[in-house]
Amino acid sequence: MSATFEQDEMRMQASACPACVAAPSAERLAAAAAPKDARLMLSLPTAHCAVCITDVERELARHPQVRSARVNLTLKRVSVDAEPGVEAADLVARLARIGYEAHELDPDVLSATDADKRGRDILMRIGISGFAMMNIMLLSVAVWSGAEAATRDLFHWISAAIALPTVVFAGQPFFASAWASLKGGRLGMDVPISLAIILxxxxxVYETAHSGHHAYFDAAVMxxxxxxxxxxxxxxxRAVARSAAEELAALEVPRAQLLRDGAEVTVPVGELVPGDLIRIRPGARVPADGEVIEGSSELDRALLTGESLPVWAGPGSVLSTGEVNLTGPLTLRVTAAGRASSLHRMADLVAAAESAKNRYTSLAERMAAFYSPFVHLTAFASFLGWLQISGGDVRLAVNIAAAVLIITCPCALGLAVPAVVTSASGKLFRKGMLVKDGTALERLAEVDTVLFDKTGTLTMGAPEPQNLANLAPADLAxxxxLAEASAHPLALALAVAARAMGVQPAKMSDLREVPGYGIEGLWQGQRVRLGRADWxxxxxxxxxxxxxxxxxxxxVSIAFADRLRPGAEAAVAGFLASGKAVHLVSGDTSGAVSELAQRLGIAHWHAGCLPAEKAALVADLAAKGAMVLMVGDGLNDTAALAAAHVSISPASALDAARTASDIVLLGSDLAPVADAVRVAVQARRRIKQNFAISLIYNVVAVPIxxxxxxxxxxAALAMSLSSVTVSLNSLRLK
Amino acid sequence: MDALVYLIPTSLALGGIGLAAFVWSLRHRQYEDPKGDAERILNPEWDDHPKP
Known part of the structure; x- marks a missing residue:
């Protein structure tokens, strides 16, 4: 919309770039390492009432080392002031005992105070200009109803005394961005705004000094x-979306278990250097690239490659950052950490794609590009025209030019887009979608091709046993x-399914997990095993x-299939019904991909895609003129998410993927995605209507x-009427 | 018209009080947690004596 906002947004994107989130900056980690008073921040997703506030604050205050705790219900967070050495995990456990779900947040990622300052700054300017506007309007009404001579002059002087300081203070955001756009050689919407206010x-002031009849103080302030x-x-x-996005990023506090002289020390990931030995516990994410020197296990690489099958790892295996260790502890020699890691290289790919996307010009910008010159030319032409007609009466000509400028000034245009975007984002937020980018809705409205990732997006990324009914009851027991004894995802899924079927586990002795292979035990003197085929x-x-x-x-084999994400069928069907081309792209094997494509009725599917290939596919479709919506969650989707015209990722996605996408799906249901496109199309229609409404006002008022x-x-009537109509039209969004 | 001498300063002063209240509330972060404040009013804990 304006230059300052563009700049702010760029700054925001710079600080929220996937790279920074995936590998936090050095000073942040240095700060995290230093001992200090604990200022902890916990997220409380389930808090919603007065009782929750009291419960949480009282429970935390009971902790001997906690000095104070304060719940913020709007943000669903609690900030805790405690003595050094208080661990967030303790507090989380305490809250879990009294029935509240809590997650540790990284307070350094949350720049709430900073963002807040800007919001309060604008609010202050609104408050002051509102005060000034009401007072000047009272005086102006008196003038309009016929105050004469000295009284009128007095009222104009009082208005001036109120209006001038107000305009100087409250108009600063416009002056600053108008100046910035002029310096950049462009004619943004803020140039005519500033010019109108100043003129x-x-x-x-000049008219008042010469006892003129007309003064426009009210118009300037309004x-x-x-x-x-x-x-x-x-x-x-932006701020609401940003704070929620920051919160998602802050959920992952990056730590690694470093082996120093045989002892395990917890260090920030940024302190790792090549050659370090690190321990990776089962269930933990690999913090740096490296080579396994001890232990064997299985790895979940779904987020990086989209493979749904766990991969075996033992001494000599090469691990990449972001993979998840599943069954046994591993000792890793770090080969690349931080900026050099594979995760970071992926982030570079994203940054490149993202800079390409920033070139999108929004409807408001296109409107401004056409409208600003028009405003200036009309005002200048009327100045010249009246100079000619009146035979050199500069005062009259300037007066009329100013009136033209004030009336054409895009008051309603300034509200046309933000009001609709606010209303549409609010609507989508209630459906469980977070719109991160201001132009995302406009881009979403243009979409004609939808690309879905498979693992973790259309499916839950959680396997379910398929053929348990075919097993003999004794085998099942x-x-x-065996499955109960393991933390492997397949075993977990099997145990859950067996429990749901009411299966009584058989008596077993000598249970032992062989990391990377499976579990074995003794059953009635016989050795029984559950695990990998070759084992x-x-x-x-x-x-x-x-x-x-x-x-x-x-x-006997027990086959597994990934469970569909709820709403996946509805979302795909919705897109197909509205005539959009739907593609399925996955890094998984062609068997699994084609099976899912058939189940959902997706005609185009691509299996075994590498991250770069996914991005290339997006670029390919874009080159053919398609407007691509990418829906994905993995690190392997990040480049494609950034390259697509618009992108959506579920909240369960890796933070790099969430950062790269324009819209985050907060719930686990995928169905709102199809709905989002409908809302976006409607929002774009409202924006265009709003433009039309303000243009109609101009068509009537400008000739006058x-x-x-x-x-x-x-001027006052035209301005307030058009602003109110535009705001009401935005609220009509269904 | 003499009344204006009193009325105009009075109306400005009244508006000014409102503005000052708004500035104070903004400076003291009264809009930080509107939802929480709305709920806290239902909490009977400090009904009898103020929070120390």
Whole structure:
């Protein structure tokens, strides 16, 4: 909209770039390492009432080392002031005991105070210009109803005394951004705004000094007031989205277990250097690239590659940052950390794609590009025209030019976009979607091709056993007993399914997990095993499966399929019904991908795609003129998310993916995605209607102003009527 | 018209009080947690004596 906002947004994107989130800056980590008073921040997603506030604050205050705790219900957070050495995990456990879900937040990622300062700054300017506007309006009404001579002059002087300081203070955001855009050689919407405010004020002072009839102090202040509201709405939309996005990023506090002289020390990830030995516990994410020197396990690489099957890892295996260790502890020699890691290289790919996307010009910018020159030319032409007609009466000509400028000034235009975007984002937020970018809705409205990632996006990324009904009850009991003993995702899924079927686990002794292979135990004197195909002597198949072997009998396999994300079918069907091309792209094997594509009725599917290939596919479609919506969650999708015209990722996605996407899906349901496009199309229609409404006002008012019939009263009426109509039209959004 | 001499300063002063109250509330972060403040009013804990 304006230059300052563009700059702010760029700054915001710079600080929220995937790279910074994935590998936090050095000073942040240095600060985290130093011992200090604990200022902890916990997220409380379930808090919603007065009782929650009291419960949480009282429970935390009971901790001997906690000095104070204060819940912020609006942000659903609690900030805790405590003595050094208080661990967030303690507090989280305490809250869990009394039934509140809590997560540690990284307070350094949350720059709430900084962002807040800007919001309060705009609010202050709104308050002051509102005060000035009301007082000047009282005086102006007196003048319009017929105050004469000395009284009128007195009222004009009082108005001037109120208006001038107000305009100087409250108009600063416009002056600053107008100056910035002029320096950049462009004619933004803020140039005519600033010009109108300045010209209206100075002409009014001149007229007042010469006992003139018309003064435009009310118009100058009203213009500032209305436009500041638009500016504030614009800012709020961004700030709400940003603080929620920051919170998502702050959920992952990066730590690594460093082995120093045989002892384990917890250090920030940024302190790791190549050659360090680190321990990776089962369930932990690999913090740096490296080579396994001890231990064996299985790795979940779904976020990096989209493979749904866990991969075996043992001494000599090379691990990449972001993979998740599943079954056994691993010792890793770091080969690349921080900026050099594979995660970071992926982030560079994203940064490149993102800079390409920033070139999108919004409807408001396009409107400004056409409208600003028009405003200036009209005002200048009426100045020249009246100079000619009146035979050199500069005062009259300047007066009329100022009236034209005030009336054409894009008061309603300044509200047209922010009001609609605020209303549409609010609507989507209630449906569980967070719009992160101001132009995301406009871009979403243009989409004609939708690309879905498979693992973690269309599916939950959690396997479910398929053929339990075919197993003999005795086998099932044995499998359940073995599965209960492991933390492997397939075993966990099997145990849950068995419990749901009411299976009583068989009695088992000598249970032992062989990391990377499976579990074995003794059942009625026989050795039983549940695990990898080659370990139990089965033939590996195309599907994800685990295998059960009882004694010397032939192994039985239990096949798994990934569960569909709720709403996935509805979302795909919705897109197909509205005539959009739907593609499925995945890094997974073609068997799994084609099966899912068939199930959902997706005609185009691409399997085994590398991250760069996904991005290339997006670029390819874009080159053919398609407007691509990418929906994905993995690190392997990040480049594609950034390259797409607009992108959506679920909240369960890796933070790099969330940062790269324009819209974040907060719930686990995928169904609102199709709805979002509908809301976006509607929002774009409202924006265009708003433009039309303010243009109609201009078409009526501008000729009056050019002909010299405009009075301050007419200007005030045109301005407030168009602003109110535009705001009401925005609220009509369904 | 003499009344104006009193009325105009009075109206400005009244508006000014409102403005000062707004500036104070903004400076003292009264808009930080509107939802929480709305709920806290229901909390009977400090009803009998003020929070120390």
């Amino acid at each position: 209206a004020s100075s002409i009014s 213009l500032t007031f209305f436009l500041l509201i638009g500016r504030y709405l614009d800012y709020r939309t 044995i499998a359940a007993a 139990v002597g089965a033939v590996p198949g195309e599907m994800t499966a685990t295998h059960l072997q009882i004694g010397a009998l032939a192994p 102003a050019i002909l010299g019939f405009a009075t301050p009263l007419a």
